[in-house]
Amino acid sequence: MNDLKKIALGSALAIGAGLGLAGGASADPDEDQLIINGEIEIITEAPAPEHLRDRIDTIYSGWRFRSDETQAIQTDDFTNPAMIAVEAAAEVWETPDGAAGKSCASCHGAVEDGMKGVRAVYPKWNEKAGEVRTLEMQINACRTEHMQAEPWKYDGNDMVNMTALIASVSRGMPVNVAIDGPARETWEWGRELYYTRTGQLELSCASCHELNYGRMIRADHLSQGQINGFPTYRLKNAKLNSVHSRFKGCVRDTRAATYPVGSPEFVALELYVASRGNGLSVEGPSVRN
Amino acid sequence: MAAGVKPRVKVPKSASAGEVITIKTLINHPMESGQRKDSNGNIIPRSIINRFTCDFNGQNVIDITLEPAISTNPYFEFDAKVPEAGEFKFTWYDDDGSVYEETSKIKVG
Numbered sequence: 091m092n093d094l095k096k097i098a099l100g101s102a103l104a105i106g107a108g109l110g111l112a113g114g115a116s117a118d119p120d121e122d123q124l125i126i127n128g129e130i131e132i133i134t135e136a137p138a139p140e141h142l143r144d145r146i147d148t149i150y151s152g153w154r155f156r157s158d159e160t161q162a163i164q165t166d167d168f169t170n171p172a173m174i175a176v177e178a179a180a181e182v183w184e185t186p187d188g189a190a191g192k193s194c195a196s197c198h199g200a201v202e203d204g205m206k207g208v209r210a211v212y213p214k215w216n217e218k219a220g221e222v223r224t225l226e227m228q229i230n231a232c233r234t235e236h237m238q239a240e241p242w243k244y245d246g247n248d249m250v251n252m253t254a255l256i257a258s259v260s261r262g263m264p265v266n267v268a269i270d271g272p273a274r275e276t277w278e279w280g281r282e283l284y285y286t287r288t289g290q291l292e293l294s295c296a297s298c299h300e301l302n303y304g305r306m307i308r309a310d311h312l313s314q315g316q317i318n319g320f321p322t323y324r325l326k327n328a329k330l331n332s333v334h335s336r337f338k339g340c341v342r343d344t345r346a347a348t349y350p351v352g353s354p355e356f357v358a359l360e361l362y363v364a365s366r367g368n369g370l371s372v373e374g375p376s377v378r379n
Numbered sequence: 380m381a382a383g384v385k386p387r388v389k390v391p392k393s394a395s396a397g398e399v400i401t402i403k404t405l406i407n408h409p410m411e412s413g414q415r416k417d418s419n420g421n422i423i424p425r426s427i428i429n430r431f432t433c434d435f436n437g438q439n440v441i442d443i444t445l446e447p448a449i450s451t452n453p454y455f456e457f458d459a460k461v462p463e464a465g466e467f468k469f470t471w472y473d474d475d476g477s478v479y480e481e482t483s484k485i486k487v488g
Contacts, residue, residue, distance in 0.1 A: 168389045171452050174407045178383075328451045 117311055118304045119154035124373070127167055130262045136369035141269065145300060151370050152313035152378060155304070160325065164377040172254055172323035172375030175247075175330050179255035182248065188239025197236065202259050209253075209260040209372045213361040215273040222276040224357055225253050226332070244352035245332045254321045254330055257374030264371060265318050267364045280362025283355060289344030295363070298340075310379075315340075316367040317360070319376030330375060333360055384408050388469055390483040394461040402433070405454045406471050406479065412447040428453055430472040436465040463487055 124132040134151035142149070153161060167173045183201050186193045198204030212225040223231070226249055230241040242249040269277040287294045298307065299315030306312070321330045334351035337359060341348040349355040389403040406428060413425025427447055433440040440459050459467075464487040471479040 168387070168403055168405065169454065169456075171405075171454075174405075174452060177385075 117155075117306055119150045119313075120158075122154065122158070122161060124151070124153055124161070124165065126165055126261060131371075132262060132373055133264060133369070133371040134373075136264075139365065139368040142366055146314075149316065149367060149370060150303075150314055151367075151373060152316055152319055153373065153376060155311050155313040156378060160377060160379050164373075170323065170375070170377055171328070172321070172330055172377065173258075175251040175323075176255045176258050176375065179251040182252065183255060186237075188233065188237035190236065190238040192237045194232070197232075201255060205256045205259050207260055207263055209257040209374065210263045210265050211267055213267060213273075213276075213357060213364060215268065215271065215276075217272075222273050222357060222361055224333075224352075224360055225256060226334075226352065227357070229253070229256075245335045247330075250321050250330045250332050253332065254375040257321065257372055260372040261374070262371050264369055265364060265367045267361060267368060269361070269365045273361065276358045277361050277365060279355075280358035280360070283359045284362055287344075288341060289346030291344045293344040295340070295359075314366075315363065316370060317363050318367045318370040319373040319378070321375050323375055323377050325377070325379045333363075384473070384477070384479060386469065386471055386479045386481045388467070388481050388483050390467055390485060393486040393488065396487050397460060397462060399458050399460050400485075401456065401458055402467070403454070403456045404431070404433075404469055404481075405452060407452050408471075408473070410447070410449055410451045410453065414447065426474050428471050428473055430470075431455060432470045433457075433459070434468045434470075435459065435461075436463070440467070461485060461487060 119135070124134050126132060132151070132153070134154050136149050138146045138149050153164065163169050163171075180201065183194045186196070194201070195204075209225065212228070213222050214228075215221075216223045216228070216231075219231070226244055229249065229252055230244075233239045234241050242252075267273075284295045287297070295315060298312050303312045303314045317333050317336075320333045320336070322336070323329070324331050332351070334356045337356050338348045338351060384407060386406045387404070391400050394400050408428050409426065410428065411423055411426040413422065413427075415423050417423055425447055427449070428445050431441075431443045431445065431453070441455075441457055443455065445453060464485065467483045467485065469481045469483075473479070
């Protein structure tokens with residue numbers, strides 16, 4: 091894989107040099123394939139889920155919109171800086187915390203077994219609580235109810251590291267969040283938020299990520315805004331970023347006052363955006379610029 | 380001061396005599412540049428890894444000086460020729476005086 095990648099990089103450079111400046115205009119998703127550690131095959135392109143068919147034919151992971159150099163970092167866990175956070179969370183997973191003297195492992199066992207497939211179906215309706223819960227909300231529910239420990243800050247380091255660990259054991263499995271049944275109402279709210287223009291620039295999520303993906307927004311290459319790769323290690327801030335932090339950054343960039351991380355609005359939006367990626371592989375923790 | 384610093388290396392377990400292999404190394408470290416200020420306006424003191432070396436059976440392979448502009452969690456990838464079986468020794472030097480070491484054995488044949 092590594093050798094193939096090097097060859098691909100070489101030819102891309104050669105073509106780029108041949109075309110000179112003209113090469114810069116084309117910005118659609120590339121044709122590269124993502125295989126992590128030479129064994130985990132990631133689906134980065136899939137037919138759009140049913141509910142999206144009238145708007146988009148094909149969904150793409152954000153990985154396909156990044157440069158070859160950025161893409162390469164994610165192909166090996168050794169070079170993926172997010173795996174440092176995953177390692178740290180693996181220790182926390184085993185460490186008891188709170189008055190009940192329990193660790194995550196006390197109930198869930200080994201993370202590879204207990205959490206396999208979990209990332210793929212969140213956000214998810216919780217019958218007992220009567221609400222749609224994100225992975226972060228469920229982790230804090232575990233901490234306060236079962237471990238009798240302090241909840242973590244929604245987008246703090248402890249939390250984002252743990253979500254990276256939990257996502258990492260589901261890599262390669264297709265995202266499959268439920269949008270029918272009791273979650274439907276939240277999903278519809280999320281869809282409404284997705285198409286609502288906000289801020290002085292009057293941009294909705296769709297303005298960039300549905301109508302203009304593949305194009306350049308100043309120096310950045312717009313993806314479809316898929317969240318299958320979260321949490322995401324961004325080279326620009328050299329740390330893991332949660333879905334809600336990213337939402338906040340996007341809404342801020344429309345020059346609007348944003349919803350807070352963990353707010354009901356962002357939970358609904360997360361469910362809706364996740365459902366737009368049903369069929370892509372869980373990829374987190376991914377690497378982006 | 381940097382806490383929880385952990386070096387990691389990726390070296391093939393074996394090679395043929397004279398083969399050129401690729402070595403990858405990573406150390407988690409904040410690499411505080413000394414240029415930033417905290418919320419009170421005070422300069423956060425510089426704290427970086429300032430030197431990285433790799434030796435094979437006592438012979439130096441690579442010796443790198445790191446500067447404050449290098450990002451957090453410095454990663455190095457380089458090639459080395461393996462003339463015989465032996466041991467790679469990797470050393471990172473921290474501004475705070477800490478020295479982090481890691482070794483990796485390689486077989487020939």
